[in-house]
Amino acid sequence: MDGYATANGDATPSSIHFDILIIGSGLSGINAAYRIQESLPASSYAILEARHELGGTWSQFRYPGVRSDSDLHTLGFEFYPWKASNPIASGESIMRYLQDTADKFGIQKRIRYRHKVVSADWRSDQQRWRLDIQIGGSNDGEGEARRAVYWTKWLIMGTGYYDYESPMTTNIPGIDKFQGEIAHPQFWPEDMDYKGKKVVVVGSGATTITILPALVDGGVGRVTQLQRSPSYIMSILQDDAAWWEKYAPQWFVLRYKRFMFTLIPILLYKFCIGFPTLATTFLRNHAASQLPPNFPVDPHFKPGYNPWQQRMCLCPDGDYFKAFSSGRAHIVTDTIANVVADGIELSSGEKLEADIIVTATGLNMRFLGGIDVSVDGESVNVPEQYMWRTSMLTSLPNLGNIIGFWNASWTLGSDTASRLFVRLIKHMDDNRYTNVTPVIGEKDMERTVSASPLNSTYVKNAMSKMPKCAERGPWKPRDNYWVDNWGAMRGGLEDGLVWQRVDT
The missing domain is CATH 3.50.50.60 (FAD/NAD(P)-binding domain)
Structure with missing residues (x-):
């Protein structure tokens, strides 16, 4: 439930607590919200969206003919299937589908628009994430931006990996x-x-x-x-x-x-x-x-x-x-x-x-939505981290990051990640853990591999910004939905993870 923070000088009327916060209200955010409602009905959650409406990519992109680049039977949600006969859909129809989904399942009322997350700091003494939020601003007609502090036990990033504020610049002479x-x-x-x-x-x-x-x-x-x-x-x-x-x-x-x-x-x-x-x-x-x-x-x-x-x-x-x-x-x-x-x-x-x-030379890639991420005030260098099941990062407790497939529809990967997060949170609650953090051993780090199998220019340019993968175990990059889904639903929760109980 909503409430006030009470520690570290953050006891202000704008400090609010949640069990789970989702950043972004595109396909990933809406999918994650449904899985939380379905499996964790007692958990308080909200979606923080920087823009004025849901949709993410499909809200922003308005170029002629904008449409999906994969089929809606898999880009759409498993729990609310795409019923139209056309597998490739226009951006406008995808927006209607997302709005309909959010309305039908009560997700719309959980979205807090014009809430931009500036930074996120894990506080070990409280076993929670502290988020610095910018609300509104002159650009959206709501006057001066105001700041707020949100606290959450779990943070789920549904921000994708594109920079929504600036495109990829290309050197075109003259x-x-x-x-x-x-x-x-x-x-x-x-x-x-x-x-x-x-x-x-x-x-x-x-x-x-x-x-x-x-x-x-x-x-x-x-x-x-x-x-x-x-x-x-x-x-x-x-x-x-x-x-x-x-x-x-x-x-x-x-x-x-x-x-x-x-x-x-x-x-x-x-x-x-x-x-x-x-x-x-x-x-x-x-x-x-x-x-x-x-x-x-x-x-x-x-x-x-x-x-x-x-x-x-x-x-x-x-x-x-x-x-x-x-x-x-x-x-x-x-x-x-x-x-x-x-x-x-x-x-x-x-x-x-x-x-x-x-x-039309590509998009600029950005990880974790460009949010400054830290642990106890110490900045975390995201490109130096390793991805656990392509869904969590070493050094970052209780943080889930949603990435889709490079070689299939985004939502297939998004849904397996959301199911995995729900499973982790359930395990944490059942065993009274307060945090879980991926930790990779030296042997697993011997063979580092790229997070993406593609060699497109925009992907190659972004690899220096992306976390790493390894060649074995839960550190391998995902490339097969069936394998990934089995790992999310049935895979072990010990290999590569450190669970802790910390009194607060």
Whole structure:
């Protein structure tokens, strides 16, 4: 229940206690809230959200055509399945789904909006986290920001790993000379008018694959995708209902789809990693079959890496490939020599004229939402920590961090993490422990590995900010939902964890 802090000079009317605090009200935060309500009904909890509404990524991203980059049968919640027939969904429909979920399960009333966590300090003498909160502020029309102190036994980070305040900066020579409009998808201008104009989209990832057909449908004059290196792209049917589904009960159909949309990507991933040559041939032939006749597959659809060394891009009903049949969509594989007032000069000598340049070059990654984390006032260097089951960090007691899968839907990893946290808290309560902290042995640290199997530029740039993984035991990075879920629900709670009872 809510109350006042009583120790260390923090006994102020703005000091509030909870058993559990969740940071972020996106997919991860809402999922974690449901699992807490379901399994820990006696625990007091709240969600602290820095923005004015729930949704996280889906609240902020407003670029043309914004949609999921994985299927909603697994990106959606297991406890409240996605019922629509289309597996790839628009950002707007995902927001409605999240709002409906929060309303239906009473989660909405637990969210405290415009509550930005500035810092979090674990206090050993109280066996709680002390959070410094900034509430409101001039930017949201609520006047001056005010500060508050929140205390919690458990802290769950549902902040994802993207920086919501600043995009990844890319060195584009001469970009300051451009006289037209420049837009980054993360902060798309609401008043941007691209109808009838010449647009160059710089990038080759999921965002570019989304924007290009949306611009064509929106009446762009000419849109050119400029890529330094291609990506692997697959078309996915938006309505693949089997004949028997209309005869089966809805609950069975929804479970079947979630199972199949979990299984097939895992099999595809294993196929790509185990047989890269065959996978490359399959994916290039798939692209060729979707493109207009005589469209050059090489070099535009011939990546310089093996499948799934970078994230696979999906396009619903092949809309990205179909856009090239419009006559208004084009693709160029080259590097930028210089940006000039009215376009981009390429290394090949070609010039792309442009009224608008879209820099879809990736997102800036940030861990723990950029919150300053400390223990008894001593700052913790997060990149030096190791991840236990990809869900907790060494040196940080009673802190759960939610990370999804790199090679599957985010929510699959989010849900296994939330189930694990609930299990840990139950174990703590049943045995009257006051804290649990991951501790890695020297032998396990002998072989440190990357937390991500991908070599995308934005991932490689962020590895110095990310915690570490090891090659064995609960320190291994996650790459398989079934294995991860078993570990969360049935795995041991002793290996790599130190449990303590401390009198306060």
